[in-house]
Each structure stands twice: as C-alpha cells, then as structure tokens.
Amino acid sequence: MGYGIVECAQDGASQLNTGAKEQCLNGPVVRHALSPTDQEFATATSAKTLADWRTAEAAKEIIPLYEIEQLAVADTEDTYYEARKKYKTKNGKKIRTFEVHLGVCSHRALASYNGKKMRIYEFTDAQEIKATTPDGTKVRGQLVTIEVGKMVDATDEKPQYTPVTVTYEDYKEFENGPVVLRPTWSHIELQGIFDVTLALSGTPSATSIKFTASAGCAGEDLVTAFEDADVKLYNADGTLKTHTFVAADANGVYELTGTGFANGMYINLNGVVQQTEATYESDGALTIAGIPA
Structure with a gap:
C-alpha cells in the first residue's frame, strides 16, 4: 500500500486518481541533512517544526550538511537476462552526485560519514523538505549510502570541492511514500x-x-x-x-x-x-x- 504526505506549492491544487488540476512539481535539491537509520518524526507537523529539528540536531539525530553544487542524476538501469523469456536479474539504482565547496575542516567532517548507511532529508530551493512516510503519519528520510570522495584542489577556474555520491537503498521509497512539506522556516536555520x-x-x-x-x-x-x-x-x-x-x-x-x-x-x-x-x-x-x- 502506498502512502503520501504532499503539500503543494500553490493552495487550491487538487489531485485526482489519474492526475491533477495542477501538478505539484518540486524544486531542485540544494542541501541535505543526514540522520541515523532509526530516526523519524512522529508526525508531519513535527517534521515542519524548527524546534523539533533543532532538538534532534542537538541530540545528533539530525546532521545538517552543506549547500550543494552540480547536482546530477547517475541512475543505473535494471539488468535483465534474456533467453526465450526476459528475466530481471537486478534492479537499477537511484544515484545522485554533487559537489560541495568546503574548507579542509568541513571536508574532514563530511568525510567521516563516508560509506555510512543513513537516512537523508532533502531541502529544495522552493523551501520544501522531501522525505518519506512508512505509514502515512511518521516522517523519515530516505535510506541511502553516502560516498565522500577526495578533496579536489582549487584551480584558476574552480574553487576546491569535495565530490559526493548518494546511492538510495530503494529507488521507489520516495515514490511509494512521498513526503513534501513546506515549512515556514528555511534550511539555512539549521547550522549543525x-x-x-x-x-x-x-x-x-x-x-x-x-x-x-x-x-x-x-x-x-x-x-x-x-x-x-x-x-x-x-x-x-x-x-x-x-x-x-x-x-x-x-x-x-x-x-x-x-x-x-x-x-x-x-x-x-x-x-x-x-x-x-x-x-x-x-x-x-x-x-x-x-x-x-
């Protein structure tokens, strides 16, 4: 069964079984926050409340990351075996790559999460929070593995940066339980x-x-x-x-x-x-x- 908690960007938009009078399109992701795999907000109201985010931040249940650049899709396709019939042997992966322009101390902090399986919340430039819901009530981030690359030195054309790859555990997790919230506060109020x-x-x-x-x-x-x-x-x-x-x-x-x-x-x-x-x-x-x- 699919669940969803989606707040559209414009009041009055209504969705029907096979469509909508207006499509609720999300803005591009500009920042992330990590959390342990068991972290979640009890309700959508809690997930929209800055005080609850800051309480989780102080408890190290929410780890705000840095603003990103060069977000790109690096998904892989499903793999099939073909004989007289076609058999799916492996699901494709939902993968996102991006860069963050960081000093050495922030790079070191980010690199400490390399290889970790965690949950991830996504903040968009439309002041949205993208997450998932397992039951239509609780809100949590998508399950991912984060890979942090080596810091790349600055050149005349580009400041130093750290490449990051995020691989999603289940490429349908957001599709099957989408959460899109529009809080009154901005992600910049979470400083880590x-x-x-x-x-x-x-x-x-x-x-x-x-x-x-x-x-x-x-x-x-x-x-x-x-x-x-x-x-x-x-x-x-x-x-x-x-x-x-x-x-x-x-x-x-x-x-x-x-x-x-x-x-x-x-x-x-x-x-x-x-x-x-x-x-x-x-x-x-x-x-x-x-x-x-």
Missing part, C-alpha cells in the same frame, strides 16, 4: 553543531582561571555567549568543583573564580550547548596547568 576549543588565557591561580572559547577551523571565531549553566569545572577525579562564573569580557575572555583551584582540574562545556542561533560542543576538556605551587 560547531566544535569549540577551550584555551587558557593568561596564567591561572588558586582563585582565578581565565579562558576563551573559539570556533572555526583555525579558531578564528570567539564564542562569547556562554552562560553559567553551559560551563563546568571539575576536580582531577571528575567531581564538580564549586566556582563562580564570570561572563566573557570585551575580548572574549571568561573567568571562573573561587578557592582551591589546582593543576589537573579541567573545564568543559556542559555537553552539547544549544543557543538561539547556534549549537556548540567542545572538542575536548581544557586541563588546568601553570598554577604556581
């Missing part, structure tokens, strides 16, 4: 999780530890909006250390004050930190060193 590097600023003491938090491949973007609940200080044995949090100053320097600070303690973010505009996770704890004996 930013890695943050914590670093000491100046020399710590038994009563004060100053540090910075930077994002970006070269640590060029200071993150200055962390709050008390976002940062934890631990004793060397992993127990929490009581302290007072001081927000970042004009130079992006945070401070923790208290007593009994010692070398071997460490600072870390409180898991994945989600803020209004962005989501962050540290790339490792900051171990305190340099407190005078």
Whole structure:
C-alpha cells in the first residue's frame, strides 16, 4: 500500500486518481541533512517544526550538511537476462552526485560519514523538505549510502570541492511514500553543531582561571555567549568543583573564580550547548596547568 504526505506549492491544487488540476512539481535539491537509520518524526507537523529539528540536531539525530553544487542524476538501469523469456536479474539504482565547496575542516567532517548507511532529508530551493512516510503519519528520510570522495584542489577556474555520491537503498521509497512539506522556516536555520576549543588565557591561580572559547577551523571565531549553566569545572577525579562564573569580557575572555583551584582540574562545556542561533560542543576538556605551587 502506498502512502503520501504532499503539500503543494500553490493552495487550491487538487489531485485526482489519474492526475491533477495542477501538478505539484518540486524544486531542485540544494542541501541535505543526514540522520541515523532509526530516526523519524512522529508526525508531519513535527517534521515542519524548527524546534523539533533543532532538538534532534542537538541530540545528533539530525546532521545538517552543506549547500550543494552540480547536482546530477547517475541512475543505473535494471539488468535483465534474456533467453526465450526476459528475466530481471537486478534492479537499477537511484544515484545522485554533487559537489560541495568546503574548507579542509568541513571536508574532514563530511568525510567521516563516508560509506555510512543513513537516512537523508532533502531541502529544495522552493523551501520544501522531501522525505518519506512508512505509514502515512511518521516522517523519515530516505535510506541511502553516502560516498565522500577526495578533496579536489582549487584551480584558476574552480574553487576546491569535495565530490559526493548518494546511492538510495530503494529507488521507489520516495515514490511509494512521498513526503513534501513546506515549512515556514528555511534550511539555512539549521547550522549543525560547531566544535569549540577551550584555551587558557593568561596564567591561572588558586582563585582565578581565565579562558576563551573559539570556533572555526583555525579558531578564528570567539564564542562569547556562554552562560553559567553551559560551563563546568571539575576536580582531577571528575567531581564538580564549586566556582563562580564570570561572563566573557570585551575580548572574549571568561573567568571562573573561587578557592582551591589546582593543576589537573579541567573545564568543559556542559555537553552539547544549544543557543538561539547556534549549537556548540567542545572538542575536548581544557586541563588546568601553570598554577604556581
């Protein structure tokens, strides 16, 4: 049995058994988001709700990828054996190839998904979300295998890029259970999780530890909006250390004050930190060193 949840681009379009007064044609795909194979939204309403996407993003159930270029169809044909009769021996594959213009850090992040079987959501330039439904209610991405190629160096004619191939597990999955949603928000509001590097600023003491938090491949973007609940200080044995949090100053320097600070303690973010505009996770704890004996 086939199911479908399709929101047409124009109000008033109605579909009949063998056609429609207006065809609901989708825009070209411009971006993707990956998810584990068991991830799904409970309803179409949930799949149209930005807050639910961002909650799944913070839980690493949704992995927004990058805007794409040079999208191409690379489908393969069905394979047949022909004798007195014609027998299908292999189904053709639905395959899409594209390029993404990435710096080396983003390439490395994308390449970490090479060879993985995951689900994929597709965002179009008409602000649509393309997905599938197994039952007419739940919404999930299509099952795919993603292949990430080697980064190609820039030339005078073209910036560096990463080639990507997406092979769909079932070429009829979207046809048999199509989902096309038109949310009020844009895919650009899903930025993924930013890695943050914590670093000491100046020399710590038994009563004060100053540090910075930077994002970006070269640590060029200071993150200055962390709050008390976002940062934890631990004793060397992993127990929490009581302290007072001081927000970042004009130079992006945070401070923790208290007593009994010692070398071997460490600072870390409180898991994945989600803020209004962005989501962050540290790339490792900051171990305190340099407190005078």
